[in-house]
Amino acid sequence: MAIKTREEYLNSLKKLRPNIHKFGKLIEDATSDPATRRTVESHAKAFDASNDPQYALDFTCRSTFTGEKIHRWNSMMDDMEDVIANAKLKRWMYRFTGSCTGGLCVGWNAQNVMWNVTAMVDEECGTEYQGRLKKWILSAEQLGLVVAGALTDAKGDRSARPSQQENPDSCVHVKEVREDGIVVSGYKAMICGVAASNEIFILPGGGYKEEDKAYAVAFVVPRDIEGLTIVEARRPSDTRELEEGFDVPETGISQAFLFFEDCFVPNERVFLCQEAKYAGKVIEYFTANYRACIGACVAGQGDVMIGAAALMARTNGLAAATFANKMVDMAINNETTYGMGIGAMAMGRKGPGGMWVSDSLLAHANKVHVATLPYETKRLCQDIGGGMVETGCFPSSADFNDPDYGHLVQKAIKASPKFSAESRARAARLSEWLTLGAGVPGCMHGGGSPDGAKLVVRAATPVDEYVSYARKIAGITEEIPEPEKKK
Amino acid sequence: MAIKTREEYLNSLKKLRPNIHKFGKLIEDATSDPATRRTVESHAKAFDASNDPQYALDFTCRSTFTGEKIHRWNSMMDDMEDVIANAKLKRWMYRFTGSCTGGLCVGWNAQNVMWNVTAMVDEECGTEYQGRLKKWILSAEQLGLVVAGALTDAKGDRSARPSQQENPDSCVHVKEVREDGIVVSGYKAMICGVAASNEIFILPGGGYKEEDKAYAVAFVVPRDIEGLTIVEARRPSDTRELEEGFDVPETGISQAFLFFEDCFVPNERVFLCQEAKYAGKVIEYFTANYRACIGACVAGQGDVMIGAAALMARTNGLAAATFANKMVDMAINNETTYGMGIGAMAMGRKGPGGMWVSDSLLAHANKVHVATLPYETKRLCQDIGGGMVETGCFPSSADFNDPDYGHLVQKAIKASPKFSAESRARAARLSEWLTLGAGVPGCMHGGGSPDGAKLVVRAATPVDEYVSYARKIAGITEEIPEPEKKK
Amino acid sequence: MAIKTREEYLNSLKKLRPNIHKFGKLIEDATSDPATRRTVESHAKAFDASNDPQYALDFTCRSTFTGEKIHRWNSMMDDMEDVIANAKLKRWMYRFTGSCTGGLCVGWNAQNVMWNVTAMVDEECGTEYQGRLKKWILSAEQLGLVVAGALTDAKGDRSARPSQQENPDSCVHVKEVREDGIVVSGYKAMICGVAASNEIFILPGGGYKEEDKAYAVAFVVPRDIEGLTIVEARRPSDTRELEEGFDVPETGISQAFLFFEDCFVPNERVFLCQEAKYAGKVIEYFTANYRACIGACVAGQGDVMIGAAALMARTNGLAAATFANKMVDMAINNETTYGMGIGAMAMGRKGPGGMWVSDSLLAHANKVHVATLPYETKRLCQDIGGGMVETGCFPSSADFNDPDYGHLVQKAIKASPKFSAESRARAARLSEWLTLGAGVPGCMHGGGSPDGAKLVVRAATPVDEYVSYARKIAGITEEIPEPEKKK
């Protein structure tokens, strides 16, 4: 099977019904509208890589089911190597685009998570979800689909459960079960890469109890399904994407809110429907791999920040080596989230359906670093780059090229006699974009908050086992238990 | 003397010749143009405070020269209390506006620094700069001027000195000395608050040797002086300031590049002219107070971040107290830069002209914290606020109010049943603006880089004195000197 | 009045009744016993400094009451400069001795705190404590006393109040009030500098309610009062103090447990007796100054660590300048706790009796740094020093001087051809002693835990005021209050 190309990918998007909005306007063609074309371009680079011998090994693989060559982001992750390959692909994508390409990530993880979960549900409930899922995966493989994934519900009041919300649409839920499918409604928030995707994989937003069972639903829909309204979210400096000039790169990220209103999903695309007790399993398996791999994302962005900092140093007229200490600190941050994520994969195990599940404790401890270390890396990037980077503090591309006074701006920005003023300006804008502009990917809360990750670390740390080691070494003979909670 | 009001201030700006540009356009009226009116509004709040009994004690004082009541930002800082008052005013301004009001800060410090320096120069060189300066200060007091200050030159190649630059205009310099004044040319970069200022105080950008003496020049000019072209710098998300809606606050900061082309400055406004050896003194005195006080700036912004985080928690449906640990960490960061700056003031001394000079070691050590702790405070603000804050990830004001689908957006954003969706959206946009939007003030490199501050700390740390203490305690009797440098 | 000398000080200690124990033995003479002579030597250095023209300005001052020259540690702290002088003296003492000289610190603060508190109590309760206190202070000034101070009670069960403890002696308390004095019993724990002190100033260990009023007691006793048993605490590597050789310096610190059993204290030495509501004031005033000043202690130790690190670098054959970055980081840590403490003093105010009280918020925020930054400074000292420092990993002084194989040890330790093996060994032992040996002063919990300090920061941070600033900037018009606590 031929590996889908950039052109085929772009054409597949052009065919979709326009249902994405931003700035109060409907986007007719996501591949060319300035608000979305950068994220499409970012995803298109993955198709380039799949078709480029230099990267094909990392971007393609053999289908578990058919043995045919497929895009890696449509593949099953049977073992540790497959999850490591997932991490590698993400690091590459950040290096190519500087930011997040969510359409290559969440759907991929979702199909693997649901493979494990449907194995359990089918076994215990007599359902036949896995068969449906396999059929869909086979088609996704063949079509080389880009599949966004959506977990985070709009949620409403944080102190109440889904079924207790004033507005039942605060979370996506099953409104009606028909013979041939289900009707769903509700809002998903902050979903990455939708504008660059062919389809959207919907998973539940949390673990649920029986009373919230309507919210325990997993399915996949075309991006342009009837009843789905998509509104793009803002990002820092996003209006620049509507401007001309060099103040923003040609790649980008997008995030959206999804509004489902009475959407019909046929049965062959439904993989969980009101089996409440498995929603928690979905989250557990999803976060384990996702939080293991997200370290590769921020590492890849960090690699680009090292490069951007070196560009600034050099276009300022200095050697990058002047800042070697700071670059080493940046590199250590990058390798920490990357390497610890790999560690989580290496300590993982096969899930009930045979797909690999990374170690939860290591993955969640890693998430805490993902939520903190990149802030240091960004600070160092700004530290090396200087005031032009820190707040993007220099005139716009329009001023740079102004016929009247542009020559003054250019002379003021010119630093190293070897490199052009524009190169310095572009390096500074890139650094700004990476550290406090539209390129910032949102990995602190993406895939769950650091506080949530710490709860998992807490639950997974066997304090009383550690107490027993300490007692033995200290020679304490009496038991020292935790006091009982006062009632 | 009546204290100048907001209206009088705005009128004084309106009278200025238009010479500010942004986005390739000339700004006709800085008080109403969307690109500059927010910084003007921010500065105007200082006039409100001066006229408000609740804040008048902090915003006004008696003139050292006339005993009349004046705006504090036009005053002389004779002793520690005066510099502490400077810090307090800055913290208030950040609390009122969320960002930097540079027109109230740099010129104020500059006039005090130059008072000390002109005392030395006049004494040693027989010049009469201080008399000129006093005359100007008296008029500034009386007119209640807002005076931006400019040190940072465009610099050109970082590895060469000003007189070695290909382009002599890389740094502002004296081009010609006439009987009645001087002609200056050159570029100053990243100057804060110019668009909200009546005048601009120019200081040299570094310590200079004799061959660079043309660059050792200090003077003050009206903002609209002939020959001066001003181009505003970008800031993150600055295009939002051109939009309607709630995606950006009504206050703001501005920073600009100044291009002097053969500007004539009359003698009564020139306070240093080619006395190269005093340029270093200007920098030394300037940075000591500036870096002591800047801790109050970031503390004030941090106060607003605590408030914004609490707003997010509550509009999310939670108690702010849930995040008390994180807010305490934020508060400690704020109090650290504030309190350590106060410590630098308390350990200061009177300079040669009688104006107070903060302790250099403590001030520069504080600058290192100013360059790092706010990054943690921002991270914590985003951590508490959630994904909507982290990258401003929710639809725009235009989408929020869209007649077709705005109701969906509003329902998705609504969280706490007690508070409106718009309040939550505004709280999130504020948090975004403070942490990675146009409100980020640029205090890492503003007033000099952290690496520069560390050089001062290094020079001020008496390693060999500390070695002698260590030797005595260790009972080491032989001398342990540093090895001689190899030639 | 002549300033007391080292010899007079030592003699004053020799006259005291032996009541100190360590390692199961009674210490006959604290000035010569190896377990206590180092802390006495450390304190004696203060008498040297008082009598040394180079330091006399910092170590002596004029009595507020008599105008006579006195040791500074017996003085009243009327204003900011006096508290800054307190901080300076502490930094000097650490530079001279490498560790804590508690007998010069806590009693000094106690007499000032009680001056403020007795002013309130006398005013409100009609007592005459301040007159008694003045009489005692006059005598202490004249005798040049070293006065340890004791707050921390043994406490017993942390989840119960003093009057609820199984053992009433868990905290020091008034057992009987007689006409001519009081009888006290109970235990104080971790009291610094007792073995080097002439007297001990006892303060309550916390704020108390009426039912705990017996614990609200302040008084001063001779160190050798009848009924008082003192047991010295261990410290890391303290047994080395009993050895010969260079494995431990000649200065040192001591900390002790005090056991009062039915001790009679005459009225003229009692300054608070069961006035429960003022115990909290004692703590408030005590901690404000103490936590402001303790930053100078750890700064002084940090200065010695910089010196010790430079000694290691040089005796290893390298330039100290090789590690300039790390030394700058160490210096910044030192100046932070020092400078922020000074900031707390500068923002202080006069207390009810006229003695200066540092700003509580800044002082407690500083305490958090005191509890963390020195750990980084120690780590850097070990980092520069190498493996010999990290765990003191090289043979003992006895092995170094062994007649059979000592020559081998010496050859192995010799590094730089310029400096002796013994100098390197002594530098390493000093570094070990400072970072994980008997010199570690215990400033994390000394004067209260960092968690306690954070509670004060939390209480002193006006979150709702900050919310109001944030609301105004964000343009939020509705009130956003904290949710009411559920009952």
Next chain:
Amino acid sequence: MAIKTREEYLNSLKKLRPNIHKFGKLIEDATSDPATRRTVESHAKAFDASNDPQYALDFTCRSTFTGEKIHRWNSMMDDMEDVIANAKLKRWMYRFTGSCTGGLCVGWNAQNVMWNVTAMVDEECGTEYQGRLKKWILSAEQLGLVVAGALTDAKGDRSARPSQQENPDSCVHVKEVREDGIVVSGYKAMICGVAASNEIFILPGGGYKEEDKAYAVAFVVPRDIEGLTIVEARRPSDTRELEEGFDVPETGISQAFLFFEDCFVPNERVFLCQEAKYAGKVIEYFTANYRACIGACVAGQGDVMIGAAALMARTNGLAAATFANKMVDMAINNETTYGMGIGAMAMGRKGPGGMWVSDSLLAHANKVHVATLPYETKRLCQDIGGGMVETGCFPSSADFNDPDYGHLVQKAIKASPKFSAESRARAARLSEWLTLGAGVPGCMHGGGSPDGAKLVVRAATPVDEYVSYARKIAGITEEIPEPEKKK
């Protein structure tokens, strides 16, 4: 083959010639002398574990050569799982003993490293080292040897190379090559676990050039070989090991200096001899696995610190859960060094002899964390534990049990009504021992300094590759190379 037992192990040590000294005395029997019996006890626990069904899977495995069951620490590490097993064993050992058991670690790594290196040397130089090595490994497996390993030379002047040292014995070297073996001399410093070992594996201390070829030597000797003098190093509080009572645990660590004076090593025990260019390979392979695994060491110690902190909280009368946030931070530190080390293993590859070599970049980045995070973990342990832990500030075991006043000490130490005073005292002593006592393992410099690790990170970070990514994203078309170094 029967797995060697604790008793057999102890007997094997008793048979060795006494050649270890400490405190100026010869140690007759390392298994019973108080200066060394604790490290022997620590190592003996590994034999217990090998013979305990609960741990046998982790402590034993099948010999690669014979298929027989052997102690894992004598095994070949053919693949990733084997190196992970190495890490696991180390974490267990720290949990069992609280500190380092170097005799189970360095020799094990050394035999694997030399397997890879001898494959290269034999291939390229026609030597037959691997055959000799295999013979020795087979015998070590069979005898269940504990084998210390020694890399770090005494070094002498850090600014000179081995062959330039005044004293040629500053580093271990070949003095003479005879037909049947070699004669070696020189000093190795800070070698862990020697007193508990049967044999010592000597590796070169660095990468060498041809002129230093005498220093490129690898061999293994019995611990009691003729001509070898061993002097134990001090550690913090090590004298307590000579005392009675509970002030120090029954397990422990030891480190020693080795003095080789004309020792003859027969050819069958020599695995590298003057092949200078391979010394660097030894270091490269050694550090890769060692620094990957050392994260497990500090993680294991951190586990015990969590346990010790919980013991303190509970014996203080509080719930450990009160400090959950801090324990989570401790756990994250532990899992970071552990997990990132595992990541380094997972990204490793087979070396030239087929033994697994962890990824160098990740391993060295991890070493930087190993040199920093445990300091935070220790600080948190002291923070939770309180002042008794911070400096071990309470009376000694001898005072606790003193017939006269011991009852007072016990009453003062008693806190929770549920647990004995002695349990609290033991928990505090354990915490002290772990954080600033004899249990501190020395992992900052052990296995190489953090600065050395950073050099590897620097070398392994492809800055120019990252520059190319940044350039493409920024749209910079000209090349931006590093400036050429000035000559």
